[in-house]
Amino acid sequence: MPSTTRRSRRRDTPPPRTGSNETEVLRGFLDYLRTSIVAKIDGAPEPQVRTAAVPSGTNLLGLLNHLTFVERSMFLGDDVTDWQATFQAAPADSVADVVARYRDAVKRANDVLDGCTDLGTPVPRPRPDRPAPSIRWALTHMIEETGRHAGHADILRELIDGTTGR
Numbered sequence: 001m002p003s004t005t006r007r008s009r010r011r012d013t014p015p016p017r018t019g020s021n022e023t024e025v026l027r028g029f030l031d032y033l034r035t036s037i038v039a040k041i042d043g044a045p046e047p048q049v050r051t052a053a054v055p056s057g058t059n060l061l062g063l064l065n066h067l068t069f070v071e072r073s074m075f076l077g078d079d080v081t082d083w084q085a086t087f088q089a090a091p092a093d094s095v096a097d098v099v100a101r102y103r104d105a106v107k108r109a110n111d112v113l114d115g116c117t118d119l120g121t122p123v124p125r126p127r128p129d130r131p132a133p134s135i136r137w138a139l140t141h142m143i144e145e146t147g148r149h150a151g152h153a154d155i156l157r158e159l160i161d162g163t164t165g166r
Contacts, residue, residue, distance in 0.1 A: 023119060026139040027110075033146040034106050037064060038099055040153035048160045049095055050088075060156050061098055062087040063149045068102045070145055074138050075109035077125040113139075 013036070018028030041049060041060050050061040069086040072078040080086060089098050112124055113135070122132035133141070157163050 027113065030139060030143050030146065033143060033150050037067065037146060037150045037153055038102065040157045041095060041099060044157060044160055053156050053159045058152060060153055061089040061095060063153050064098050064102050065089040067146060067149055068105045071105040071109045074142060075112045075123060077130065
């Protein structure tokens with residue numbers, strides 16, 4: 001339960017002002033959400049950052065760990081056999097470790113996206129035996145997935161130490 005005496009409010013960053021084409025809008029909103037979720041974890045205290053605050057077991061660090069796997073699966077073609085397991089960071093992982101892995105996955109995903117000029121083409125896959133969604137679908141799904149978990153992170157962070165804002 002958060003302390004009621006000390007509440008912190010992060011700067012509330014408005015949605016991005018993006019370019020006018022569809023690619024710039026989709027990538028702008030995805031990057032905005034990616035930055036927001038990392039900001040929610042930044043500065044969260046141990047062990048609360050990895051402690052479940054709700055009956056489902058959801059925790060801040062696990063959300064970012066999960067999103068790392070989603071980025072890698074969607075844009076890099078990594079195979080994930082147990083999605084539920086991705087919601088927990090390894091006990092030895094520090095916040096910095098999980099954040100660094102997420103940022104690396106985002107950078108690698110953006111490298112793939114930088115080479116894609118047509119949103120209707122399939123996401124490049126290292127394994128041709130797996131069907132790939134279109135770039136448009138993948139970006140839209142990642143906006144939905146990241147936005148959903150950023151909302152969870154908003155609530156979890158407020159429960160931990162009262163911090164609110166984007």
